[in-house]
Amino acid sequence: MPYLIRNAVAVFSEAHPDATDIRLRDGRITEMGRQLLPAEDGAETVIDARGCVIYPGLVNTHHHLAQSILKGIPEGLNQGLGEWLASVPYRFWPQISPDLMYHAARLGLYEMLRSGTTTCADHHYLYHRDTTPDMEDAVWQAAEDLGIRLVLCRGNAVEKGSHKGMARHGIEPESIDQVFERMDHTLARHHQPGPDAMRRLVVAPTSLIHSSTPEALREQAAYARRHGLRLHSHLLEVAFDEVQAREKYGLHAIDYAEQCDFLGPDVWFAHLVQSDEHVIDRLAATGTGIAHCPTSNCRLGSGVAPVIPMARKGVPISVGVDGSASSESGSLLQELNLAWLIHRAMHGPDATDLSQVLHWGSRDGARLLGLEQTGELAVGKLADFALYDIDQPRFAGVHTPLMAPLMCGEPATVKHSFVNGQPVVEDGCVKGLDERQLVAEVRQGVRTLLQRVS
Numbered sequence: 001m002p003y004l005i006r007n008a009v010a011v012f013s014e015a016h017p018d019a020t021d022i023r024l025r026d027g028r029i030t031e032m033g034r035q036l037l038p039a040e041d042g043a044e045t046v047i048d049a050r051g052c053v054i055y056p057g058l059v060n061t062h063h064h065l066a067q068s069i070l071k072g073i074p075e076g077l078n079q080g081l082g083e084w085l086a087s088v089p090y091r092f093w094p095q096i097s098p099d100l101m102y103h104a105a106r107l108g109l110y111e112m113l114r115s116g117t118t119t120c121a122d123h124h125y126l127y128h129r130d131t132t133p134d135m136e137d138a139v140w141q142a143a144e145d146l147g148i149r150l151v152l153c154r155g156n157a158v159e160k161g162s163h164k165g166m167a168r169h170g171i172e173p174e175s176i177d178q179v180f181e182r183m184d185h186t187l188a189r190h191h192q193p194g195p196d197a198m199r200r201l202v203v204a205p206t207s208l209i210h211s212s213t214p215e216a217l218r219e220q221a222a223y224a225r226r227h228g229l230r231l232h233s234h235l236l237e238v239a240f241d242e243v244q245a246r247e248k249y250g251l252h253a254i255d256y257a258e259q260c261d262f263l264g265p266d267v268w269f270a271h272l273v274q275s276d277e278h279v280i281d282r283l284a285a286t287g288t289g290i291a292h293c294p295t296s297n298c299r300l301g302s303g304v305a306p307v308i309p310m311a312r313k314g315v316p317i318s319v320g321v322d323g324s325a326s327s328e329s330g331s332l333l334q335e336l337n338l339a340w341l342i343h344r345a346m347h348g349p350d351a352t353d354l355s356q357v358l359h360w361g362s363r364d365g366a367r368l369l370g371l372e373q374t375g376e377l378a379v380g381k382l383a384d385f386a387l388y389d390i391d392q393p394r395f396a397g398v399h400t401p402l403m404a405p406l407m408c409g410e411p412a413t414v415k416h417s418f419v420n421g422q423p424v425v426e427d428g429c430v431k432g433l434d435e436r437q438l439v440a441e442v443r444q445g446v447r448t449l450l451q452r453v454s
């Protein structure tokens with residue numbers, strides 16, 4: 001259905017900085033400007049955007065939707081990454097049923113849409129020797145039901161290795177043959193290769209250093225490049241990655257990644273908190289990107305990734321919320337707000353600017369995912385965007401309204417949003433689910449989960 005959005009307070013667009021109106025048809029933006037008139041045939045639905053600012057749909061480049069039901073687990077509240085992994089996500093995930101995974105994914109995607117996100121990369125790692133396909137199908141189905149653009153980063157561990165969580169909870173890893181067999185299945189059923197894809201598969205071993213082998217990683221990199229897929233993983237969230245890489249392979253972690261064919265413009269890593277000059281140089285030289293996840297890094301006491309020197313050297317920067325078990329807000333807008341602030345605390349008031357941070361959270365994230373048709377508001381781009389309602393008391397004193405949602409942070413109200421030209425939030429309500437019913441389903445599922453987990 002064609003839409004005309006009219007009379008916004010402001011629109012974040014480099015191509016059309018003065019626009020207040022957006023026309024869209026067949027999933028794409030067809031016109032931007034001021035005082036656009038509705039089509040004479042009356043076919044367009046006109047949306048009044050008075051009191052709203054419009055951002056490109058935000059692009060979350062690192063999430064773990066399964067963790068949306070594991071917020072604030074008491075045992076992990078004051079633990080660092082290694083212990084927290086064992087006592088929170090790895091303790092629970094072997095007991096998560098496909099039904100509960102579906103509710104967790106809907107909850108996490110609901111939180112994404114509610115904060116203005118239209119593309120979500122989920123690093124889904126709930127695979128072990130006896131995994132059934134319905135666990136992964138639950139994630140695809142949840143995205144389908146809510147209409148969000150989904151990039152499924154297919155995690156895997158092919159050995160227990162130095163992963164405390166796997167060893168402690170008796171999780172049997174997949175064989176590399178299982179990984180490829182199962183990925184073939186996903187590739188055939190879900191992956192869309194085009195630049196306007198709604199569904200994307202990414203090859204994403206959960207940890208390069210702790211739960212794989214050099215051979216398995218090289219085979220996965222070759223598989224990805226053979227099929228035109230991107231590569232993703234966690235790297236250097238904490239110093240233990242570097243320690244283990246030296247001990248096991250006699251290499252810096254970043255050089256080990258390179259030896260395993262895991263650097264390049266088709267690769268991005270979550271975290272990279274412990275990046276020194278050598279790491280930043282290798283990332284910049286190869287075009288490898290980062291999913292910067294400041295909330296999770298603060299919450300687990302891991303540190304702050306040096307994205308300012310990275311950006312200066314040309315490393316592609318994007319932002320992710322990380323899983324909600326270590327980033328309880330589940331809001332990409334809040335993540336951007338923190339990214340804007342935290343580097344100023346460290347490097348001074350001109351370390352970041354608002355436009356730059358908003359680009360990290362939209363255009364630059366989309367490019368890292370290979371979805372260049374989204375993340376920007378311009379004629380011809382995909383119609384993925386969010387209308388934030390700033391006609392509320394907390395925004396009334398703001399002198400730079402375009403930046404109000406990002407500057408003021410949560411709670412933000414997304415009044416409407418569109419993915420691929422389809423409305424996914426209408427009058428403040430996420431379409432495709434009943435909030436009260438979702439809460440009841442999640443609570444019931446969590447009760448059952450707690451009974452299964454000691």
Ligand SMILES: [Zn+2]
Pocket residue numbers: 062063064123234270322323
């Ligand atoms: Zn993560």
